[in-house]
Amino acid sequence: MDDKIKLKEEIWNLHRKADQLRSMHNAIKDNYSFWSKLILAYVTISSAITAMLIFADISKDLQLWIGVIAASIFIIGLIPSTFTFESKILERNLASKQWGEWIRTASNFCNTEIEILKLNDCIEKEKALLESYKKIMNDTPSIPDRLFNKLKQKHLQKIEISKALDKTPFKRICSIKKDLRKNKGNQ
DSSP states (O other), rough: OHHHHHHHHHHHHHHHHHHHHHHHHHHHHHHHHHHHHHHHHHHHHHHHHHHHHHHOOOHHHHHHHHHHHHHHHHHHHHHHTTHHHHHHHHHHHHHHHOOOOOHHHHHHHHIIIISSHHHHHHHHHHHHHHHHHHHHHSSSSSOOOOHHHHHHHHHHHHHHHHHHHHHHSSSHHHHHHHHHHHHHHOO
């Protein structure tokens, strides 16, 4: 029985890390997605305005500024493809999905299978989960060091907010955050 408990603890520890990695990949994906949409909105709106101004009777000074805006639209429009935003978004989305599948498998093992399976089968399942964990770590992009601590902080805050929300589901999120900051600051 102690062996099963140790296996379960090890998998839950990896589960915690995998959940954190999933959150980090999602945050990075969301950041790329935000900038991609912002650039698309700028290019679309600015192009429409510039196209309308072409037909307007305007002074030479304003024509120069319209030309500068048109040039900026072209330059800014190149950013997403130059920095491959779409492929980075897809890459992080795939990483998030892979971690999500691993988390579901690990949860199922720890919550139900471990109680039913014999010790040898549990050990084999744990080995398979460890191999799968290592494979996903190798196959997915790494979290940049400069972002790691900030993303970990966001993930841990998300967990604390979620726990507080479980206790008080009708409380506003901003109130929960304020209470958590106050309580954690007093410790």
